[in-house]
Amino acid sequence: MKRYLLTPGPVTIPPEIALKEALPIFHHRTDEFAMIYKNIAKGLKYVFQTENEVYVLAASGTGAMEMAVANLLSMGDKIIVASCGNFGDRWAEIARGYGIEVISASVRWGKTIKPAEVERALKENPDVKAVYTTFTETSTGVANDIKAIGGIVSKTNAVLVVDAISGLVGQEFRTDEWKVDAVISASQKGFMLAPGLAFITLNGKAWELVDASKIPKFYFDIKKYKKFYAAGETPFTPPLTLITALQESVRLIEERGLKNIWNDCKLLAKATRAAMKALGLELFSEVPCEIVTSASVPVDIGVKIVKTLREKYGVSIAGGQGDLKGRIIRFAHLGCIGKADLLAGFTCLEMVLIELGVKIKKGKAAAAVEEILLRT
Amino acid sequence: MKRYLLTPGPVTIPPEIALKEALPIFHHRTDEFAMIYKNIAKGLKYVFQTENEVYVLAASGTGAMEMAVANLLSMGDKIIVASCGNFGDRWAEIARGYGIEVISASVRWGKTIKPAEVERALKENPDVKAVYTTFTETSTGVANDIKAIGGIVSKTNAVLVVDAISGLVGQEFRTDEWKVDAVISASQKGFMLAPGLAFITLNGKAWELVDASKIPKFYFDIKKYKKFYAAGETPFTPPLTLITALQESVRLIEERGLKNIWNDCKLLAKATRAAMKALGLELFSEVPCEIVTSASVPVDIGVKIVKTLREKYGVSIAGGQGDLKGRIIRFAHLGCIGKADLLAGFTCLEMVLIELGVKIKKGKAAAAVEEILLRT
Numbered sequence: 212m213k214r215y216l217l218t219p220g221p222v223t224i225p226p227e228i229a230l231k232e233a234l235p236i237f238h239h240r241t242d243e244f245a246m247i248y249k250n251i252a253k254g255l256k257y258v259f260q261t262e263n264e265v266y267v268l269a270a271s272g273t274g275a276m277e278m279a280v281a282n283l284l285s286m287g288d289k290i291i292v293a294s295c296g297n298f299g300d301r302w303a304e305i306a307r308g309y310g311i312e313v314i315s316a317s318v319r320w321g322k323t324i325k326p327a328e329v330e331r332a333l334k335e336n337p338d339v340k341a342v343y344t345t346f347t348e349t350s351t352g353v354a355n356d357i358k359a360i361g362g363i364v365s366k367t368n369a370v371l372v373v374d375a376i377s378g379l380v381g382q383e384f385r386t387d388e389w390k391v392d393a394v395i396s397a398s399q400k401g402f403m404l405a406p407g408l409a410f411i412t413l414n415g416k417a418w419e420l421v422d423a424s425k426i427p428k429f430y431f432d433i434k435k436y437k438k439f440y441a442a443g444e445t446p447f448t449p450p451l452t453l454i455t456a457l458q459e460s461v462r463l464i465e466e467r468g469l470k471n472i473w474n475d476c477k478l479l480a481k482a483t484r485a486a487m488k489a490l491g492l493e494l495f496s497e498v499p500c501e502i503v504t505s506a507s508v509p510v511d512i513g514v515k516i517v518k519t520l521r522e523k524y525g526v527s528i529a530g531g532q533g534d535l536k537g538r539i540i541r542f543a544h545l546g547c548i549g550k551a552d553l554l555a556g557f558t559c560l561e562m563v564l565i566e567l568g569v570k571i572k573k574g575k576a577a578a579a580v581e582e583i584l585l586r587t
Numbered sequence: 588m589k590r591y592l593l594t595p596g597p598v599t600i601p602p603e604i605a606l607k608e609a610l611p612i613f614h615h616r617t618d619e620f621a622m623i624y625k626n627i628a629k630g631l632k633y634v635f636q637t638e639n640e641v642y643v644l645a646a647s648g649t650g651a652m653e654m655a656v657a658n659l660l661s662m663g664d665k666i667i668v669a670s671c672g673n674f675g676d677r678w679a680e681i682a683r684g685y686g687i688e689v690i691s692a693s694v695r696w697g698k699t700i701k702p703a704e705v706e707r708a709l710k711e712n713p714d715v716k717a718v719y720t721t722f723t724e725t726s727t728g729v730a731n732d733i734k735a736i737g738g739i740v741s742k743t744n745a746v747l748v749v750d751a752i753s754g755l756v757g758q759e760f761r762t763d764e765w766k767v768d769a770v771i772s773a774s775q776k777g778f779m780l781a782p783g784l785a786f787i788t789l790n791g792k793a794w795e796l797v798d799a800s801k802i803p804k805f806y807f808d809i810k811k812y813k814k815f816y817a818a819g820e821t822p823f824t825p826p827l828t829l830i831t832a833l834q835e836s837v838r839l840i841e842e843r844g845l846k847n848i849w850n851d852c853k854l855l856a857k858a859t860r861a862a863m864k865a866l867g868l869e870l871f872s873e874v875p876c877e878i879v880t881s882a883s884v885p886v887d888i889g890v891k892i893v894k895t896l897r898e899k900y901g902v903s904i905a906g907g908q909g910d911l912k913g914r915i916i917r918f919a920h921l922g923c924i925g926k927a928d929l930l931a932g933f934t935c936l937e938m939v940l941i942e943l944g945v946k947i948k949k950g951k952a953a954a955a956v957e958e959i960l961l962r963t
Contacts, residue, residue, distance in 0.1 A: 214613060221612050221827055232608035232828055236597050236781060237590060238903050269647050269783050271823035274806045305805045399824060405612060407645050407783050407826030426803075429681045430650045447647035448775060450783030450826070451597055452608055527614050 212525040217556045219349050219377055219503035219529060221399040221406055222546035224456075228403055231459045232452040239451060245443025247458055252440070254461030255410065258379065258402075258469070259394060261386035265412040266436040267457070269450045272376040272397030275409035277305050278431040279372050279395050283341055283417060285425040286310035291332045291342045291369070293317060293324045293360070297350035297532045298374060302343040309426055314339065320535060321351050321505075323498040326359040333367050340420060341370045341392075347378030350532045352496040352505035352541055354382065358389045365390035370417045376400060380464060381476045381502035381545035392417040398453065401472075401502070402460045403546040407453050411436075476501040479544035479553055482583040486557045487542070489579035490564060490571060495539045502545035505531075512567045513537030519566065524559040554580055588901040593932045595725045595753055595879035595905060596776040598922035600832075604779055607835045608828040615827060621819025623834055628816070630837030631786065634755065634778075634845070635770060637762040641788040642812040643833070645826045648752040648773030651785035653681050654807040655748050655771050659793060660716055661801040662686035667708045667718045667745070669693060669700045669736070673726035673908045674750060678719040685802055690715065696911060697727050697881075699874040702735040709743050716796060717746045717768075723754030726908045728872040728881035728917055730758065734765045741766035746793045752776060756840060757852045757878035757921040768793040774829065777848075777878070778836045779922040783829050787812075852877040855920035855929055858959040862933045863918070865955035866940060866947060871915045878921035881907075888943045889913030895942065900935040930956055 216223045237243055248267075255265035268274060280302070284290065287310060292303040294317040303313045316332040318324055324344060333339065342364050347354050357373055364371040370392035375384055379394075380401025386394050391414075398408035411433065413421065421433060435446040464472065483504040484494060492506035499505075508516055514537045517530040529541040542560075544553060557576040565571055592599045613619055624643075631641035644650065656678070660666065663686060668679040670693040679689045692708040694700055700720060709715065718740050723730050733749055740747040746768035751760055755770075756777025762770050767790075774784035787809065789797065797809060811822035840848065859880040860870060868882035875881075884892055890913045893906040905917040918936075920929060933952040941947055 214611065216612065216614065218614050221614065221824065224612050224828075226609075229609045229611070229828075232781075233602075233605045235590065235605070236592065236600050238592065238594050238597065238905075239782075241897070241903075269645060269650070270806065271645050271825075273823045274645070277806045308805055309803045397824075399827075405608075405826060405828035406615075406824040407829060427685045429684055430646065430653045431806075447649045448597065448773075448782040449647075450781060450829070451775075452600075452605075452781035452828075453783060453826070521617070527617075529614075 215526045215552060215555055217526060217528050217543050217548060217552065219400070219541055219543040219545065222403060222543065223548065224405060225403055225547045228456050228459045228463070231456040232405065234455055236451050239449055240444065247454065248443045251454070251458050251461055254465055258461065258464055259386045259412050260384065260388065261412055263412050263414050264437065264440055265410055266433065266440060267445065267449065267454070268409050268436065269407060269447070270409045271406055272395065272409050273301065274431065275395035275397065275411045276301060276374060278411055278433060279393050280305045280309060281426045281428045281431050282424055282433045283370065283372065283393065283420040284309065284311050285423065288312070288340045289314060289336060289338055291316050291329065291336065291339050293329050293342060293344040295322055295324055295345065295351060295353050295355065296320050296348035299345040299348055302374070306343070321353065321495050321497060323353050324355045324360065326356055326363055329360055330363045333363065333369060339369050341372050343372045346373050346375040346384060347382060347500035347502055349377040349503060350535070352499055352503045354378070354498050354500035357384065357391060361390035370420060377502055378500060380472060382500060383473045386412065398457065401545055402457065404456050404460050405453060407450050408457060476545055478583070478587055479548065479550070480504060482553055482580045483542055483544050485579040485583050486576045489575045490561060491569065503541050503543045505539045505541045507538060508540050510537055515567055516540055516563055519563045520559060523563070526556050526559045528556065550584055591902045591928060591931055593902060593904045593919050593924060593928065595917055595919040595921065597782055598776060598779060598919065599924065600781060601779055601923045604832050604835045604839070607832040608781065610831055612827050615825050616820065623830065624819045627830070627834050627837055630841055634837065634840055635762045635788050636760065636764065637788055639788050639790050640813065640816055641786055642809065642816060643821065643825070643830070644785050644812065645783060645823070646785045647782055648771065648785050649677065650807065651771035651773065651787045652677060652750060654787055654809060655769050656681045656685060656687070657802045657804045657807050658800055658809045659746065659748065659769065659796040660685065660687050661799065664688070664716045665690060665712060665714055667692050667705065667712065667715050669705050669718060669720040671698055671700055671721065671727060671729050671731065672696050672724035675721040675724055678750070682719070697729065697871050697873060699729050700731045700736065702732055702739055705736055706739045709739065709745060715745050717748050719748045722749050722751040722760060723758060723876035723878055725753040725879060726911070728875055728879045730754070730874050730876035733760065733767060737766035746796060753878055754876060756848060758876060759849045762788065774833065777921055778833065780832050780836050781829060783826050784833060852921055854959070854963055855924065855926070856880060858929055858956045859918055859920050861955040861959050862952045865951045866937060867945065879917050879919045881915045881917045883914060884916050886913055891943055892916055892939055895939045896935060899939070902932050902935045904932065926960055
């Protein structure tokens with residue numbers, strides 16, 4: 212059966228990127244690799260909107276999250292975690308495992324982080340080393356105001372660490388301009404690549420913490436990545452086929468331009484929200500992000516919707532995680548998901564809802580999507 | 588220029604595996620993924636020759652090495668490291684970083700580990716938690732007698748941890764029969780895959796140490812991998828394209844049969860040694876392994892040999908690492924390297940040596956290889 216992947220990662224890999232993974236492999240301690248890696252490094256600065264170095268490592272995004280904890284802190288340090296979902300909570304879980312004291316500026320799943328709460332927590336705890344938060348929380352579809360939080364944290368001694376795994380590329384994000392001190396991301400979202408690569412970038416303020424960090428680490432030791440970076444190398448054997456694909460991904464992003472990609476996602480997000488409402492589904496997120504839209508579904512059919520959609524029509528969307536299992540659905544609109552994919556996805560979703568007994572007039576979702584798309 | 592990759596990893600990826608990486612991606616929290624992952628899990632038990640579970644993670648081989656340190660030990664523990672090269676030394680480096688006391692049963696680079704030395708070190712230090720060593724030391728081309736070491740360590744309370752990154756698949760290795768308690772490996776050697784996947788397996792004796800380990804870890808926490816394994820899942824987003832390729836790799840290995848692959852490598856290793864001698868190059872390893880052969884070269888042309896071979900003929904072999912830089916060359920014969928590749932590689936190497944002023948009668952390397960190959 213033909214498959215439509217409309218999940219917020221992994222996302223469909225465009226054929227021109229996918230085929231790069233099948234190219235003959237070559238050795239990584241060569242001028243050839245160094246040239247490719249330096250080219251990628253330049254492109255990554257553009258993607259992250261930073262003047263600082265961006266390191267690439269073989270790991271899932273969680274590996275980069277751990278790197279951002281293990282390199283910036285020491286046991287007994289105090290941090291603020293501002294979480295609004297499953298992945299934000301992961302910051303706290305990783306940090307506590309390292310003996311870090313975690314102060315919460317978190318909100319209920321579905322809500323957006325309150326910058327004023329972060330400010331209050333910083334004032335009450337002037338000794339915190341860092342604030343860890345999430346740009347777009349994939350588990351709830353919420354966007355956080357990183358620009359506002361960056362403005363607040365930058366006035367203190369603490370550094371701001373942001374998980375931009377799902378939001379980078381798809382939604383406007385400006386590392387330097389927004390005064391974000393450390394950003395991590397991964398390959399299987401906006402980069403339109405297979406999972407397996409993670410990214411991390413630090414500014415000077417964050418590097419000062421690296422020098423003071425006493426947590427033992429080897430594979431995730433960012434100093435090793437920095438040392439090899441200058442020569443166009445990685446400290447450990449890089450995932451060469453993914454790196455070759457990354458070069459094409461970065462080229463495609465540069466060619467299309469970040470602003471255009473941001474606008475595309477914004478339009479699809481708007482159409483998605485309209486379609487959800489047309490289907491009688493309430494949006495779950497207080498501030499919906501541009502790369503995935505979540506909506507509440509009747510609990511008796513929540514799990515069935517996702518399963519039926521996949522099995523009957525080949526359309527994969529995501530359900531809820533943790534306590535939200537069966538209570539929300541998540542529909543992605545990032546990467547190479549286009550207008551036609553949106554219509555295919557929503558018309559099938561409408562059929563599934565009708566089959567599961569929801570009263571909907573046929574064609575409503577399509578009409579809502581068309582309404583938005585025809586206006587542009 | 589057409590390229591011949593004769594380095595001991597990354598190795599050439601057979602087209603039938605490489606193309607799998609270009610296939611459409613699918614979601615990893617599905618029955619489809621679980622079926623593939625369970626199928627791979629079964630195959631990996633065969634490849635590792637173990638009845639225990641083998642976990643797959645997104646990382647280079649070094650990530651799995653760190654996993655084997657961080658999950659089995661606690662700060663202040665004492666271990667024996669039996670190293671004979673660059674990668675063996677890495678065990679000690681990782682462990683010391685975690686505050687582990689390292690007792691050396693190491694030998695000079697180029698020599699093979701002396702099982703009697705390991706036995707002596709164990710007797711003098713009955714409180715050591717583990718012995719860390721290497722199966723085939725890629726940096727020197729030395730094979731270690733893991734069977735003998737396993738026999739010794741198994742009589743003590745210590746566990747034996749073996750880095751089988753380069754040797755697994757290509758050279759006879761029997762985890763359970765040889766009483767190896769923990770084995771790690773990676774994708775870019777005998778598996779004929781791109782780098783980016785690492786593997787780890789523990790037996791019951793090793794799992795007892797896991798329960799006692801106090802080192803903080805998150806991404807490398809083996810308990811997480813065990814927990815998800817039962818459901819055919821990985822704790823973090825798996826590198827899906829590499830996993831799809833791994834399924835094909837394991838299938839090819841099962842189809843060909845380990846014994847046949849071991850015999851193939853053994854034959855190519857024999858021919859390689861003969862060719863090195865025919866070129867007047869002395870073998871560097873005391874006990875050469877079957878997957879890569881190293882030979883000493885004149886220091887004035889050492890670096891040039893590797894460079895010229897690559898630039899003029901597209902043939903990549905490896906030079907020496909660390910202190911051996913420019914002093915040895917390393918010629919691989921694992922994965923899908925075949926008889927014709929060996930002849931292509933050695934005849935080009937002969938030409939390069941002649942061009943660099945070494946007095947060799949043309950055709951000597953080919954004659955030596957043919958001599959061995961025609962006999963079988």
